[in-house]
Amino acid sequence: MLIDFFLHLKASRLPVSIKEFLTLLEALRQHVIEHSIDDFYLLSRTVLVKDESHFDKFDRAFGEYFKGVEALPGMEVLIPEDWLRRAVRKHLSDAERARLEKLGWEKLMETFRQQLAEQKERHSGGSKWIGSGGSSPFGHGGTHPEGIRLGGRSENRSAVKVWERREYRNLDDSVELGTRNIKVALRRLRRFAREGAAEELDLEGTIAGTARNAGWLDLKLRPERHNAVKVLLLLDIGGSMDDHIRVCEELFSACRSEFKHLEHYYFHNCVYDHLWRDNRRRHSERIATHDVLHRYGGDYKLILVGDAAMSPYELLQPNGSIEFNNAEPGAAWLRRLADTWPHTIWLNPESEHSWQYRQSTALIRNLLGGRMFPLTLDGLERGMRLLSK
Known part of the structure; x- marks a missing residue:
């Protein structure tokens, strides 16, 4: 079983080695952990994963392989106290x-x-x-x-x-897309320029230069074209957005490959006093939103990604944030963002027909002048067309 687990990790493109697998087997033989699947998960991740950037891939591979398994074969396991508490929880x-x-x-x-x-x-x-x-x-x-x-x-x-102090994971920007459609939709937002050190062959110039040089090869190079559009990406993370991690990772990965000038930050539910780049350090390494407002010029295109599902208090009330006491309501910060970057859109992974049933979604849509689009191929194309104007 564990050999198949190791092969499954390799098939999931995780850089695990035989030496690390043998170390895992030795740890099990020495009874380093209790006889539970949770303990085995922590032990195997610690031993097999050398770089924390691979944690998301490991979690997905582990979940696929051990789906429905509650204990390692042949080992007794105690029923967790949390399961008993849930079993007697009051149902209404x-x-x-x-x-x-x-x-x-x-x-x-x-x-x-x-x-x-x-x-x-x-x-x-x-x-x-x-x-x-x-x-x-x-x-x-x-x-x-x-x-x-x-x-x-x-x-x-x-x-x-x-x-409560809640922890979120960073989105994986190396997700292999099953389709190129997202990238194709993003390519509507393009403005080419020839800048930087990279160069490409100027075929027409080389032919003309060689002819002028009596047949001696005269190579002509020119700066490589690249997409000069500048994009600021703000991503809602955690809570109800956990249901949309896969599509957000695909979007994030596509943006990484399509836009040379891409900056990204995370927020939860709505933008308030601060943003962060790393969810593992979001409590200790925050960036003041005012600093972000002054750091990037008005030529940036702002894309916010979130399901806009929250209590209306978070948008309309001071101290309405779900996680801390904010001096200003979320609506004030959204207006600042739209004023700073006139080319702003909101991409919503929830289906468009459900927006009318959520007060917070309607509020955000109105604050942004209707510039909310579904996170679908059609919605992406419509959003990119608006940003490119």
Whole structure:
């Protein structure tokens, strides 16, 4: 089984070697880890992957090979405590969900502050106190149409604010595209120039120069043409965007190959006070958005990529950001971006017919003057045509 796993990693174009595989087998023989698939994942990634830039490829290959496997064959495994907690989590009927009260921003924040002051102990499964697994608007792991999630993970994505330190992964810009259509669509955004050190053969000039030189070869070179368009790419990462990682990686990879002058940054849900380049260091190496606004000239084309799915509070309210207390609402930052770079579009991976059902999507679309396009081939072509004007 493990030999097939090693061959599967090789087939997935991961640079793993026999020596590293033997080290992994020796670690298993010495019982370095407990008998769980999670421990084996951490051990095998540590031993086999030499460069953290390959983590995404390893995760995909590992998930494909061990899909549905809960333990290594022949080894006992304890049922994780988290599984037991999920099994007894409270489930609500549709009628019970409908009866839950949406408090609104001001009332929600006021009630949350009061609960923090009054609550003295942990609660689980309730409908009022800050806790887990219940229908209270405060806590995690439960169900409420609108609330504040404190730590933990939840399939319910309707939280107004999330107080936890969440980690995201960088997009893989080396993804092999199954089609060239995305690149072809991006090529509508082109302005050729002959600059830089790279040179190509000037065939007509060489023929004319050789003729003038009585048949002696006279090579003529000229600077190679390249796409001189400057692109600033801002990518929404994490949360509901996890559903669209594959198409975003394909877009990111295509942009890398098509645009020589490409700068990229990440944000979450909406642009606020700061952006970041590396999701692994997003808490420690942030770049002030004001600095980005002044760093790139108005000749850049701005492309924002995100599903625009968030609470309207994030766009309209100070302190509305889902992860921190922002002094200005997201709408103010989006207006600054559009004012700084007149050639701005938003690419949305969600289907276009669903936009009308989300208030935040309509708000962003209006803020950008309708310049939102679906992340489809047709949407890309329409967006590139607009940017090239």
